[in-house]
Amino acid sequence: MTQSLRRSAALCAVLALFAAACSVPQGPADAPDDTFVIGLSSEFDNLSPVLGFSPDGGSLFFDGLMSRSPDLTLKPALAAGQPEVAGDGKTVTFTLKEGLRFHDGKQLTSEDVEYTYEALLDPANNSTIRSDYAAIKEVRAPDPRTVVFELKHAYAPLVQRTTLGIVPKGTLEKTKPVGTGPYRFVSWTPGDKIVLEANKEYWGGAPAISKLVLAFAPDDNVRATRLRAGDFDASVLPPKAAAQFRGQQGVTVYDVPSADYRAILFPMTHPVTGDRAVREAFGLAVDRQAMVDAILAGSGTPAYGPISPDTKWHNPEVTGETNPEQAKKVLDEAGWREAGDGIREKDGRKAEFTLMYPAGDSLRKELALAAASDAKKIGLRVEPAGLDWDAIEPRLGEDAAVMGYGSPYDPDYVNYELFHSDFKGKGFFNPGLYDNPEADKLLEKGRSAGDEATREQAYSDLQKIIKDDQVYSYLVFLKHVYVIRGKYDGILPGVDGHEHATGGLFAGLPAWKPAT
Numbered sequence: 001m002t003q004s005l006r007r008s009a010a011l012c013a014v015l016a017l018f019a020a021a022c023s024v025p026q027g028p029a030d031a032p033d034d035t036f037v038i039g040l041s042s043e044f045d046n047l048s049p050v051l052g053f054s055p056d057g058g059s060l061f062f063d064g065l066m067s068r069s070p071d072l073t074l075k076p077a078l079a080a081g082q083p084e085v086a087g088d089g090k091t092v093t094f095t096l097k098e099g100l101r102f103h104d105g106k107q108l109t110s111e112d113v114e115y116t117y118e119a120l121l122d123p124a125n126n127s128t129i130r131s132d133y134a135a136i137k138e139v140r141a142p143d144p145r146t147v148v149f150e151l152k153h154a155y156a157p158l159v160q161r162t163t164l165g166i167v168p169k170g171t172l173e174k175t176k177p178v179g180t181g182p183y184r185f186v187s188w189t190p191g192d193k194i195v196l197e198a199n200k201e202y203w204g205g206a207p208a209i210s211k212l213v214l215a216f217a218p219d220d221n222v223r224a225t226r227l228r229a230g231d232f233d234a235s236v237l238p239p240k241a242a243a244q245f246r247g248q249q250g251v252t253v254y255d256v257p258s259a260d261y262r263a264i265l266f267p268m269t270h271p272v273t274g275d276r277a278v279r280e281a282f283g284l285a286v287d288r289q290a291m292v293d294a295i296l297a298g299s300g301t302p303a304y305g306p307i308s309p310d311t312k313w314h315n316p317e318v319t320g321e322t323n324p325e326q327a328k329k330v331l332d333e334a335g336w337r338e339a340g341d342g343i344r345e346k347d348g349r350k351a352e353f354t355l356m357y358p359a360g361d362s363l364r365k366e367l368a369l370a371a372a373s374d375a376k377k378i379g380l381r382v383e384p385a386g387l388d389w390d391a392i393e394p395r396l397g398e399d400a401a402v403m404g405y406g407s408p409y410d411p412d413y414v415n416y417e418l419f420h421s422d423f424k425g426k427g428f429f430n431p432g433l434y435d436n437p438e439a440d441k442l443l444e445k446g447r448s449a450g451d452e453a454t455r456e457q458a459y460s461d462l463q464k465i466i467k468d469d470q471v472y473s474y475l476v477f478l479k480h481v482y483v484i485r486g487k488y489d490g491i492l493p494g495v496d497g498h499e500h501a502t503g504g505l506f507a508g509l510p511a512w513k514p515a516t
Contacts, residue, residue, distance in 0.1 A: 035211040038506060039223040039235035041361075043191070043216045046174040049165035050119045052128040056409065058503025060196060060212070060510065061103075062165025062179035065094050065113065065147070070494030070508065072408060074159060077204075078108070078166060078180065080145075089154030089450050094162070096145040100203060102168050103184045110141035115169040117149075125172065128427075131417060133161060135447070154450040157410040182207050182510035192216065207510040219360035227483055234484045234506070238363040239297040242481040254482040255299055256505055258496035259308040259408040262367055263472040264355065265401045268433045272353045273400055275346075277334030278380070279470035283320060284327035285374045291476055295366045299481055303474035305463050306405070306415055310495070313411045313456065315463040327378045336379070344379035352381035356401040359386035364402040367475055371402075396431035403431070406477070408495040411459045412447045419443060419466065434471050480504060487515035 047053050049062055057067050057077075067077040076082065078100060084093045100108040117139040120127050135155035140148040149158065168178055177185050182204060183196040196212040215232065217223045224241040226232045237245075245251045264282070266273040273279060288302035301309070305318040336344040336351050344351040355372060357364040365386060372382035382400075392401060407413040416423075420443050421436070423429035439462060446458040466472075480496045482505050490511040496504040 034209075035213055036209045036233050036509075037213040037215055037231065039215050039217050039226060039232035041218055041220070041223065041236065044194075047177040047185070047188070047194075048172060048174045049167060050116060050125060050127055050172055051174065053165070054503065055129050055132070055161075055164045056407075056413075056497065056503060057163030058507045059165050059179070059181060060183040060507075061177045061181045061185055062167070063181050064163040064165055065096075066159060066162045068163060068494075068507075070492040072495055074163075077163075078113075079162075083159060083162075085159075089156075090151045092149040092151070092158055094147045094149075096147065097203065098145070100180060101201065102180055103178050103199060104168075106168060108166065108168075108180055109144040110147045111144070112169045113147045113166050114139045114141040116164065116166045119167075119172060120164070131423070132413075153448045155447060156449070156452070156455060157412045157447070160410055160413075183212055202510075204510070208513040209509065212509070218358075220362040222360075227485070230485075233486065234482065236480055236482055236504075239299040239479075239481050240295070241362065242483050243297060245483045250485060250487075252484050252487070254484070254491070254493055254505060256480045256482060256493045256496050257310060258478055258480050258498075258504075259311065259406040260404060260478045260480065260496060260498040261303045261306065261308075261406045261474055262364060262402060262404050262476050262478065263303065263306075263474040264371060265396065265403045265432050265472055266470070267397050267399065267431075268435070268471075270353060270398065270400075271349060272351055275334065275336075276470055277330050277336065278351065279473065281327040281330045281336075281378055282371075282375055282380060283470060283473045284323045284330065285378045285380070286371050286473060286475065287322045287374055288320075288475055289322070291367060291370055295363065295370060296476060296478065299479040300476045303477045305467055305474055306418070306472075307411055307459070307463060308406065308408065308477055311408060311411075313459050315460040318463045318467050320467075324374075324378050331379065338379055342376075342379060343381045350381065351379060352383065354383045354385050354399040356385050356387055356392050356395065356399050358389055358392065360388075363478075364404070368402050371473070371475070393427060396428070397425050397433050401431075402475075403428075403472070405498050407497045409497065411462075412443075414498075415459075415462070416443050416447060419462070419471065432471060434469070436465060436469060439465050439469075482506075488512040489515050 057064055063077045065079040066074045069075055078096055079094045080097045119125055135151050137150045137152045165179055175188055182199055182202045184199050186195040186197055188194045194214040198207045198210045200206045220238050220241050223235045224237055227235050242253055246253050266279050268274050292300050304320040307314045336346045339345045355368050357368045368384040372384050375382045405414050417429040419434055419439050421440055424433045442458045442462040446455050449455045490513050492508055493505055
């Protein structure tokens with residue numbers, strides 16, 4: 001979930017841009033012909049599943065007990081089949097495939113699975129995803145191929161959570177991972193790239209693409225330029241940046257549906273955005289459809305809440321409208337009066353605040369500028385500020401920011417940490433310091449209830465509370481636009497979540513084969 005970008009990555013990307021301006025490479029720079037180079041917008045914090053790396057099954061280094069198909073259905077990976085779930089839902093048993101081995105040749109057993117989950121749950125390791133697995137009481141390995149999860153209470157998303165990559169017993173390697181996945185780790189040059197090679201002994205069959213480079217380039221325009229120059233074979237780009245590649249010979253553009261949204265986070269303790277009336281008026285002022293049409297070039301839909309309308313969990317009552325006149329009325333009634341300079345005031349305080357966005361993200365920049373323009377029409381002064389994530393993160397409880405989250409999986413994903421008061425101010429978890437006891441109760445009921453109808457009602461009610469409290473101004477759900485050079489069979493678009501680095505369309509890369 002974290003989005004920390006490296007200054008050194010930006011520097012390397014800029015240097016590469018200058019190099020591309022001087023010459024036009026015929027293929028990926030400094031890479032053999034059999035190497036596939038993906039340009040990524042952010043660098044990983046670490047490469048350990050225990051510490052939060054790619055827990056939803058998008059990693060190319062690791063396998064979980066289960067994996068996801070492009071249609072989001074779960075299928076066995078390291079597990080030999082579907083798990084056995086006890087009648088009370090509190091015991092879940094997996095049987096492992098035979099003959100599984102890590103990249104270093106060591107045999108994988110149930111003790112490795114036990115160790116992975118125990119290490120994740122150990123408070124001393126400070127895993128960013130530990131709360132997602134809080135329902136686990138213990139994990140047992142009664143024999144080399146059997147793994148038993150004992151739960152504190154029935155937890156419906158447990159099997160979905162077992163897409164978590166498994167690491168060898170006794171290791172918490174952060175930068176030189178050893179897994180069982182389709183690709184082996186070769187090297188990591190911080191600020192530049194990660195190099196991988198195909199695991200020829202992979203239990204699921206060796207990938208056709210034998211060498212893979214994950215190159216870091218935070219700036220959207222730099223990635224587009226390097227893709228055009230031939231430095232990159234693939235990347236995810238904002239719709240406008242991707243437009244130049246549509247219809248280009250030898251290039252395919254994929255518009256992939258997602259539950260990924262962009263929204264404006266409001267700090268609850270700010271003297272202006274802490275006023276619910278300001279947040280409500282802001283939401284009424286924003287023209288979301290214009291953002292979809294002009295900024296996303298149609299590659300998205302308006303957003304009014306954290307759960308995509310394309311999922312069964314969405315509450316259709318959570319919707320909205322653009323109504324500047326109603327927005328002005330809300331502000332008037334709350335005591336924010338028009339002043340001579342056009343900016344409203346209340347008790348001697350101007351209705352103004354800063355809106356941060358990551359400087360290299362052209363899409364968030366355009367959304368910030370559009371939102372600020374719409375807000376000005378109702379008397380709110382919003383000052384957009386392009387910063388790097390290192391500068392944004394410590395200010396999340398103080399200034400508004402254009403944020404991105406969203407998951408197509410169970411609604412327990414992401415939402416628990418974003419809205420539960422236990423996570424106030426913990427980095428990118430609940431960064432606006434939201435605190436509502438009723439929301440806490442619904443989140444707890446949603447993850448612990450044993451029957452689906454109760455869970456659906458809990459999340460339906462939660463969406464209404466989030467809407468009523470105006471925790472965020474939701475702007476748009478995106479389509480992720482992938483640009484890929486060359487022709488490949490086996491590319492199967494699904495439904496993306498927010499994270500699409502080596503997940504999303506790229507998660508299926510081991511099955512891609514050059515078209516003949």
